[in-house]
Amino acid sequence: MKGKLIVFEGVEGCGKTTQMLQTSEWLQNLGFSVIVTREPGGTELGLQLRRLLLEKSDDKPIVSKTELLLYSADRSQHVEQELLPNLASGKFILCDRYTDSTVAYQGYGRALDMNLIHQLNEIATGGLNSDLTIWLDVEVEVGFSRKKRDGLGLDRIEQEKIEFHRRVRQGYAELYASHPERIVKIDGSLSKEAVQAEIQQILTDKLKNWVNS
């Protein structure tokens, strides 16, 4: 079987990281070789870009177009250095955020030109799309209440106004409507166990096709 790229998406606190790690464990128990990674920050260079992107900078804000270019730079490095080699060796890659995050945050959130975003996504990925994107949909307020409970503080993008995050969620809804062949939607407000059960059911169905491909 060829390697597969499975992406987890959603607004902050939707449970992506939790579900990605549980899915990794489940797939490994089934005998698959799995890599867990994220954007931004899936490479050494990406970690430096992640710090630049997420740390607070009240006095010198990052211009929206610069922000877009930094996410694209992170992705370009990540695709070449991590995603393509691991897919070539037949691994399952579970990735916390990918191109849909850029459409949702920089496109819907920041209102940057969508054509520019699509072009940069194409350049950065060389056309590599996910085999499956799992969108964990929660109301913005639910995600933030979970983050608040964690007490870890909010990064630069999390500190954006609630309207920004609502536009991001709307962006995911429109992506889901446009790409039903690639994106599945799961109600992220369910319990962790219920969400994981749905993910395992979806992947069990997918695996039947993938093992023959």
Ligand code: Z5A
């Ligand atoms: N960004 C962008 O703008 N453009 C881009 O192209 C890309 C990214 C790639 C990266 O942050 C930031 O970069 C992000 C988008 C932007 N901006 N923000 N803000 P990130 O992805 O590293 O972090 P995050 O989006 O803020 O996610 P997170 O805080 O790590 O949340 P999460 O991964 O979705 O959730 P979690 O860590 O699994 O869970 C959060 C808490 O909720 C934790 O206490 C869990 O135990 C709890 N939890 C999880 N699931 C449940 C359920 N089902 N019930 C109850 N509690 C739960």
